[in-house]
Amino acid sequence: MxxxxxxxxxxxxxxxxxxxxxxxxxxxxxxxxxxxxxxxxxxxxxxxxxxxxxxxxxxxxxxxxxxxxxxxxxxxxxxxxxxxxxxxxxxxxxxxxxxxxxxxxxxxxxxxxxxxxxxxxxxxxxxxxxxxxxxxxxxxxxxxxxxxxxxxxxxxxxxxxxxxxxxxxxxxxxxxxxxxxxxxxxxxxxxxxxxxxxxxxxxxxxxxxxxxxxxxxxxxxxxxxxxxxxxxxxxxxxxxxxxxxxxxxxxxxxxxxxxxxxxxxxxxxxxMMGFTRHAAALQELKAQMPLSKRSKTIKNRESLFQSPACVVKPTTIEHVQDCVRWALTRGLSLTIIGGGHSGHCLLSNVVAVDLSAFDQVHILNADDTGEVRGLSDASASLVVAEAGSTVGDVIRRATTAGVTVPLGARPSVGAGLWLQGGIGHLARQHGLSCDAIVGAVIISVRTGQIFCVGNLPNKHMPAGAIRPEEEEDLLWAIKGAGTNFGIVISVTFKAYAAATYLTRNRIIPLDTKVEAEQQLHSFDTSVARKLNRKCSADAYLYWNADKLHLGVTTFECSTAKSTSEISTTIPEGVLLGSQDEVRIVDDIGLFEADMYMSGMHGGHGGGKTSSFKRCVFLKYIGEAEIRGRLVVAIENRPSNLCYLHLLQGGGAIGDIEGRATAFGCRDWHFACVITGVWPREQDGTALARAVQQWVYDVVEDLLPLSCGAYGADLGPDPRDAALAAMAFGSNLSRLVRLKSRFDPNNVLAHACPLSRAPMPKLIILVTGESCAGKDHCAELWVSVLSRATSEGLLVRAVSISDATKREYAEATGADLHRLLGDRSFREQHRPALTAFFQEQVRQRPNLPQEHFLDVVRRVVGVDVLLITGMRDEAPVATLCHLVPESRLIEVHVQADARTRRLRRGCHDDELDGRERKSESDSTTSVDSALLNHRPTFIFDNNTAGNERAEEFAEQIILPFLHRDLERLADMVRTVSDFPSSGIEFRHVLGIAQQPGGLALCTSLLQEHLKHDWTNFGAIACCEVGGFVYASTLALQVGVPLILVREAGKLPPPSISVAKTPSHISSAASNGPKQYQIEIERDAIAVGASVVVIDDVLATGETLCAVVQLLHKAGVSTNHIRIMVVAEFPSHRGRELLRRRGFGKVSVQSLLVFPGS
Incomplete structure (x- = not known):
């Protein structure tokens, strides 16, 4: 287009x-x-x-x-x-x-x-x-x-x-x-x-x-x-x-x-470009240091199309400090040029800092490293590489000393590689490039100071350098996300002994899609999984000569002196195809060993093509769903030069725990590099744009099945947001906090994005017993919600139990494809699968929460997420604080035992003890009565057909997505540091001060409490916030209003209970830690149902006291419904209600806000 x-x-x-x-x-x-x-x-x-x-x-x-x-x-x-x-x-x-x-x-x-x-x-x-x-x-x-x-x-x-x-x-x-x-x-x-x-x-x-x-x-x-x-x-x-x-x-x-x-x-x-009066301050910077001829250093074609404000080339550390201080005093940002391969090292109207003058590489042997503070292995050699050096510079210098560093596969790539991971052919044996980092010199983008972190040789510590108080955090952060936390001047690597390597190429022409999938399965199961960590095997899926091909390159650390001494790595007959030459190479020779350099399309190393890449991590490329998507991706390529490069991981990469470094994605076996390629003369054309979009389309298809994404290629392009959200595993939250500490002014604003991905607006936990129809309802509701709004919401359903099945299959060797898709096979494994999960939870008590967060994080960009397969007790109360930006509701699907038996062949997950017990019960839907909590909604799924389920989605779920709720949220003003420092106050009561605000809120309260109001005996509210909204609602629906007030403000006789101050009240004053609240004794008729209206649910102290008061007045827990205008899940108010015995009270809210 x-x-x-x-x-x-x-x-x-x-x-x-x-x-x-x-x-x-x-x-x-x-x-x-x-x-x-x-x-x-x-x-x-x-x-x-x-x-x-x-x-x-x-x-x-x-x-x-x-x-x-x-x-x-x-x-x-x-x-x-x-x-x-x-x-x-x-x-x-x-x-x-x-x-x-x-x-x-x-x-x-x-x-x-x-x-x-x-x-x-x-x-x-x-x-x-x-x-x-x-x-x-x-x-x-x-x-x-x-x-x-x-x-x-x-x-x-x-x-x-x-x-x-x-x-x-x-x-x-x-x-x-x-x-x-x-x-x-x-x-x-x-x-x-x-x-x-x-x-x-x-x-x-x-x-x-x-x-x-x-x-x-x-x-x-x-x-x-x-x-x-x-x-x-x-x-x-x-x-x-x-x-x-x-x-x-x-x-x-x-x-x-x-x-x-x-x-x-x-x-x-x-x-969008935003300018301040400092936009014209460029001449001040230009006068302080040399400028760079950027065409000599920039390799990335995307960056060459940018028009930076200027490119400065500092030649001293003081020059780099000047750049930072210039940016800080003017509220501006910088981009950094190392090897010039990044797509965001240049940006239009942003100053770029070219570090190519810092290109020295130093080798310290064992005799020189004794002076290094804290070095655990005194016999290890160290390599000090400045930020302007490249992989080729480092390896060439290191091999002269008989050592090497596990860096990437391209010699011209710079420091951005090793600061953000660094995946190369030595990774299975020695780990990632960032794992070899033991120290660094960094210019702080908070102050402009010189920081030294980790183990550094004294002679390579610059004059005036200091060790920051947060040294441990900073060293942790640069080992995987290092382009975000300062301008790195040099890093110190732990070195390993250099070796020689055997490389083999094999090319397999593929006649059909079925054959392609079979060969990928064979490569994964019969080759890759059987290699020891001194060997690795890469695969390439590409199109050539009107046919799909699978290329395989193996790398093996070897002591062979000639090709006649070589033994085979791949078992004969496993992969059919022609084998090219077998070569013995050193660390430098590895640069030319990849098949895409010479074996595909005449070689991609000649400079006649341009490329665009993104990378996701996959566990088992032989799985049916993954291998099918890989083949389809190549079939849909917009250019015949596009290919998929599957680099083998595992080995030493997984030896390091995910939280030990910022590089949190460790549990993968293949890095899938989706590589879009087009002829160089087509730069900037529709073909180039189509190829880039193809890369993102393949990423979107693979991401839900992935173990994460590689951050090294990612930048400010909004299409990278979904990948960036999965680039650091469970470390993202810590990195976001450290980013605000080490780069509070966002000087390095254009590196791999470190921000929490937008959470789904609505998360629906679809629960229920086996064969109640949960999965069917979830898929049906996806369809209804997807087509019901003009905004075109993205809606997706996923099963939370798939993670356990995958881990069980890996541990036991069970067929994962059949576990996911074959019900009878799954039932055979049910006892063992249940025992496996229980043992996991015993060892990792937070595993259910981890699975929940993992599911949510994997569906970046989704507006509505439906999750099936969950067995947690009171899941909304126990999980909502983990996703405070999202509305979390539970829809419990129930069906009688006879209906469930008839649906035995449906797609569903578990068969638990309660379901087996109910097999002998009557045909009524009794499972919701057995729950120890009140789901948000219960859907009775005994009726054949889809009409009732569709009607439920339209009448019950869709109102949570109505534009009126957004209008209401817009009326809530945020006030920082009120009533005390550190609190972001949401002025919920201020809705009533907005034109039409009170009427809108009243209408929404009435709409979301979908009941016949004649069934309620009263509306109860606690001063002062509840009075504002409850009174107008009571007037609208014609239900009596019951006032809950501080003791002594109502005439006797009354009923009272003790109440602890609310979250905001306790922050605003040093008042009493507890006081009494009361209602008039005969205000509520015996057996009546009561709706409690309040402005806010935060810690839950107020609502707990109100429910306790109503209970004391003779209202049963099952007859109490709570509706609040705004909820703050971070404070875990629902959980407090449940802990105090009020788990069967229905709780709903119109708005959800994170924070205070």
């Missing part, structure tokens, strides 16, 4: 000899409306609005007033779509909109006559819309309010897709920078634009990309005519020529667009 920029160029080329004229306001408006519909609006929804919200939140969190100048907003201001708390901060709004039609509509939007809620509700003065172009000379003053002074300054100047017709864009941004405020926080110029905007010599404060942007247009002549004129930027005055060009333009659109369902689609990648 072509980009809009490519389409624009083609349209203009077709009409370059024809006179043209600017679009009229009406024509421009018609084209603009086409552009922002459908996929075009998704750019705003998924990129513009979230990025702008993030920028303003970070920059103006403590501000209550913001002044805005918006240049070219069009018919609507994007600011009107920001969250409520940000919109309320905007006190002054000015706009420059030269299109009269747009200006009129903008005024109607921002100053409506009929709308009850204003888009910008807190403006201190009327909106000022200037109907003129934004010009550089005397027109600047016209954008201010007529009553204001020309020197007015703005906190935010916004160009949201409004620079396309402007010339001298660089100069316009510079002029806008002069109009920014400086205090109390520096102002921002924010630019949203299609990718490719060049603003030379300006340095970004923030930058983000959105490669998934697209535009769709209906494929009919009228739409295409308007669309093509808008993209080209003009129309034709001559009617006869216009008709001819229109026909030509339609053909161009149809040839370059991707036709699907009557629409033509065009790629439209977008960028």
């Amino acid at each position: 072509a980009t809009l920029n490519e389409l624009k160029h083609a349209l203009r080329q077709a009409a370059k000899a024809t006179p043209h004229q600017p679009l009229s306001e009406t024509q421009y408006s018609a084209g603009f409306q086409i552009l922002i519909q459908d996929a075009g609006w998704m750019v705003y929804k998924d990129f513009v609005i979230p990025q702008l919200s993030r920028l303003l939140t970070n920059q103006y969190a403590s501000r209550t007033d913001i002044s805005v100048l918006e240049i070219g907003p069009g018919p609507q201001s994007v600011l009107a779509h920001l969250p409520s708390d940000l919109r309320r901060k905007i006190k002054t709004y000015n706009a420059v909109e030269p299109n009269g039609l747009f200006a009129a509509r903008l005024g109607e939007q921002l100053q409506p006559t009929t709308q009850t809620e204003l888009p910008l509700p807190c403006l201190a003065r009327p909106v000022n819309i200037c109907r003129c172009p934004f010009v550089l000379q005397d027109g600047v003053e016209s954008c201010a309010n007529p009553d204001s002074h020309p020197s007015d300054r703005f906190d935010l100047i916004l160009f949201c897709h409004s620079m396309y017709g402007m010339k001298l864009k660089h100069t316009i941004v510079e002029k806008a920078l002069e109009m920014l405020t400086e205090r109390p926080q520096p102002g921002l110029v924010v630019v949203f634009h299609r990718d490719g905007l060049l603003l030379q010599d300006l340095v970004c404060h923030q930058i983000a990309s959105y490669p998934a942007g697209a535009v769709r247009v209906i494929d009919n002549n009228d739409n295409l005519d308007s669309f093509a004129s808008f993209v080209a930027g003009y129309t034709l005055p001559d009617a006869s020529e216009e008709n001819t060009i229109k026909i030509s333009w339609r053909g161009i659109c149809r040839s370059l667009g991707c036709l699907e369902k009557g629409h033509l689609s065009f790629s439209s990648p977008h960028i």
Whole structure:
């Protein structure tokens, strides 16, 4: 699919000899409306609005007033779509909109006559819309309010897709920078634009990309005519020529667009750039050190298409410190160039630091290492490698001393490799590159100081270096995530004795998909798994000469002197195919041993191709599901040069526990490198983009079956987020904390992303007995939820018990494929499988929680996750604190014993003791009564057909995804350090102060308590938060309101219990640790059901006391329902209710917030 920029160029080329004229306001408006519909609006929804919200939140969190100048907003201001708390901060709004039609509509939007809620509700003065172009000379003053002074300054100047017709864009941004405020926080110029905007010599404060942007247009002549004129930027005055060009333009659109369902689609990648007044501070840095000729050091083709603000080349450590201090004082970021292979070592409008001057490699033999502090093996040699050296530099220098370091397979790769893992042919024998790191010299990006960590030779410690207090944490972090925590100047490796190696290549042509899968299975089970750790075997799946091929290269540490002494590694007959030459090589010769260098497609090492790679870790490539997906991936390649490289892991890689270093993914047998390749002359074309997207598509397909992802290739591209979330295993949370400590200003903002991946909005635990129909219901609900919302939510169902089955199969040799898919086979193993899991839990008591978190982390990007196969007691209460950003509910599926027997052949998991007992029971659905907790919902699945299950999803589950809940959440303001330091206070009661807030909250409370209100005898609430929301609800549904108050505030007779202060109350004061609360004794009728309404559920102390009070008043636990406006799962309030004996009380909440 072509980009809009490519389409624009083609349209203009077709009409370059024809006179043209600017679009009229009406024509421009018609084209603009086409552009922002459908996929075009998704750019705003998924990129513009979230990025702008993030920028303003970070920059103006403590501000209550913001002044805005918006240049070219069009018919609507994007600011009107920001969250409520940000919109309320905007006190002054000015706009420059030269299109009269747009200006009129903008005024109607921002100053409506009929709308009850204003888009910008807190403006201190009327909106000022200037109907003129934004010009550089005397027109600047016209954008201010007529009553204001020309020197007015703005906190935010916004160009949201409004620079396309402007010339001298660089100069316009510079002029806008002069109009920014400086205090109390520096102002921002924010630019949203299609990718490719060049603003030379300006340095970004923030930058983000959105490669998934697209535009769709209906494929009919009228739409295409308007669309093509808008993209080209003009129309034709001559009617006869216009008709001819229109026909030509339609053909161009149809040839370059991707036709699907009557629409033509065009790629439209977008960028966001945020600038402060420091954007022009580049000359200060340039004056302090040399500049670099980047073409000599950059190997990555993606990076070569970037236009960095400049590339500096420090030659001393002091120069590097100057770079850091320059960035820190101006709130700017840096990229780092080591070997130049990273796709994000250069970024447009960001300063790059080229470390190629630091290229020394030093060898310390055993006699030299005695001085090294803390070195456990005094006889070991050490290799000190500076950050500008490459793998080839290190190995060539080391082999002269008879030693080696387990580095990667390409000689030109730099320090980014060993700081982020380092997978090479010696990894099975010696471990990863990062495992060999014993010390490092690092420039702190928090202070600019020189840090020394770990075991360092004294003579390689720079003058002025210090050991930080967090030395252990920093050394841990750089061993796997080292590009994120400082600028590494050098690392010290533990060295190993150099050796020679036998390498063999074998190529197997494959005639069918079945044969391909069989050969992958044979390679995995009969070759790879049988090799000792001194051997490794790599596989390549690729297409050549109109046929699929499997290539295999084996590497073996050897003492052979000639090929005549060689013994075979691969058993004969296991893999059929031709065997190429057998070679004996040293560590340097290993660089040329990979099959892709010479054995595939004529060799990929000649520089005539470009490539794009991402890597996921797999356990068993011979498994049916994995091998099938690998073959399909190659079948769907967009270029015949694409291939999959499967590097064998295991051995020493797994000897190190996952938490011992930042590189947390250890339990894998193959690193699957999805390699997209295209001819070099196709750089930047649709083919190159298609190949990159193919890589991401294969990653998305394999990631749910993977053991993690490799972080070395990952950067700020949002498509990397799913991989980055799985790149560090269980270490991600610790790394996020350390990132905020060692790089609090995000100087290294463009390294492998270290942020918690967005959790699913809704997690549904589908529980129930064997053959109740859990899996069937889950899959059905996936279908219903996927098609039910206009936003196109991503919904997925997974089984949590698959992890246990995989571990059991690995431990016992049982057929995993049959364990997952063959019920009768699984039932044969049921007793052993159950015993295996129980023994695991005995040894690892937190295993159920680990399995739960693992399932959640693996489905990055999913909006709704349904989990089956869970047997935990009260799972919402015990697990919700682990996913505090997600709403967690339990749907218990039940069916009577007779129905379950009839469904014996259905796809399900366990058969437990309760199910066996109920076989002899009556045909009623009794299993929910046996539970010791109250599920969120119970679905009776005795009826044949799908209608009732579909109805349940639509009426019960879908309301949790309703837009009104998001509107309600937007009304909750966040206040930092209130009522005491360290607390992020959510002002839930503030909803009632928002226009329409109380009515909306009342409506949602009524909607989510799906019961006949005549069945409730009372609504109870505790002062003061509960009073606000319970009273309006009681009035709405006509149910009596029962007030719970502090003792002494109600007339006798009353019933009272002791209550501990709530979380916020205890933080706000030094009041009494306990006091009494009460209700009137006869307020509730005997046997009545009661709904308890409160504003917040945090620790649960308040609600525990209220439930205890109701219980004392004669209300049974089964007749109490709790509904709160906002829940804070981190405080484990549900668990407290359960511990105190109230586990059968139903608890629901409208909103869920992490933190305090």
